[in-house]
Amino acid sequence: MGHAKAGKNGAALHPEAVAAPETVPLASLVSRLGKFSAVESGDTLRSLVRGRRGYDRDTPAWAERGDLASIVVIESGWAYKFAIMHDGRRHIADFFGPGAICNWSRLSRFEEQDDILFKGGASVTLLEPGLLDEKLNEDASLASTIKRHELARAMRTTQRIRAFISLPAMERTLLLLLDFADELRTVGKAPDWIHTPFAQAELADMLGLTAVHVSRVFKKLVDTGIIVRDGNSVRFTDRRRIERDLAYRRFFQARRSP
Amino acid sequence: MGHAKAGKNGAALHPEAVAAPETVPLASLVSRLGKFSAVESGDTLRSLVRGRRGYDRDTPAWAERGDLASIVVIESGWAYKFAIMHDGRRHIADFFGPGAICNWSRLSRFEEQDDILFKGGASVTLLEPGLLDEKLNEDASLASTIKRHELARAMRTTQRIRAFISLPAMERTLLLLLDFADELRTVGKAPDWIHTPFAQAELADMLGLTAVHVSRVFKKLVDTGIIVRDGNSVRFTDRRRIERDLAYRRFFQARRSP
DNA sequence: CGACGACTTGACATCGATCAAGCGAGGTGG
């Protein structure tokens, strides 16, 4: 992941990371929510749009400076939530793929004071927080859909945290890759090839490892035939088996066509 | 902690762990909430009590079997939330001291399917979930108090998770001890001596370490003069310094008397 | 007294971090 072939802003060179700017806003989010409800919620949500924004290079947004006053929804590309620790290390607590809501949750409405970094090539839609709350109070079906979506994220995070605290590096890394695949599945892609624009140093800050060790873990995973790499992307040779071995629980199931 | 001197059910021998059975129910919880609001909420809460229960030895409660259908509030003693991982290891995700609500949160209302273990000597009060929701909808001030209390817990957990993923064993352990002190502070104790009934094997399952290594870490902390031990209890020689070094954030402040 | 559980300690193996060097692709400036 983040291999040199993809360039400095890896995502910018990949079609799925720059496709969105001309599409209808919130397409990714609406597609995600469709996995949790048959009700079409696009029009309601689109009435809350306050603006859009694209990032051609990695761009941090600082909570303190009010950069995150609007609700941010990823249209395309990726972002992550991070914090600097007392020893100077950066910890990345969560990541966001297309359709994810970065800085709002009805489950835990308190201020997460974490900052967010938008990866180069990402584009986002901004929503009005007050209006969203209002809509959700009116529209119980939409509220319940969003709640189930948030719930799935929360449970996936719980599963990941458990692994990152207790398991060795290889299993942590595999589980993170499975989470990436899960995140991609949310927007209808059930990709063999898992692609994200994250650099190994960023993976390290998610995993609680060093970048050097992440590199070695990937090498070992390739050498033992567990994954195949092509530039920025990764493929499991037998994903089912890995999921079984790790007791991995999927939270974003592909939905039968209605 | 959990040193042999305290016996098999460590907590049972310590006065603060067996004091409650004859006191008014929910005394610990009400005392905690007093840190977040000047409003006295004892009578309202006590109207929800469905029963009480004491544990003379370590007792697991299985979510699957419906053992946790009521809301469980610790009167005295300790408990923790745990799950068994795919490799057979046990992970302990959170712990509960006197006054804590074990299996309910308004912030994240979804089912945490974790099981709970009540340490020997613990006694708990059971509340009616439906009634609590009802009360909170009626009583905005109580709802806001409880919400702030839950918020403090959530933020403390976030801080702990970060440390447990990224930091080495010694710092993890220190932070866990500070969290124990924080939990004790919630019920008005601002103890020099931090006392919990947890065994080293349990600390290990919280920290993502082995019991043997926890033992060595404690030895090193004593040898370097950072902590002093007396049987089951621990005291920091300079807590302020440790809190500063770890950038530890307290969430349960001692409240000025009103 | 004997069994047991929790903790301790030592020897050793493995995992992961650190430091340092090198490589290849892009980007930049001459």
Next chain:
DNA sequence: CCACCTCGCTTGATCGATGTCAAGTCGTCG
């Protein structure tokens, strides 16, 4: 267009941190 720089990744050598296995101590409980 080429020379050079930077960035992300790789690799090797080495060190420290942590896990594993095994033996031993010390209380408690029956």
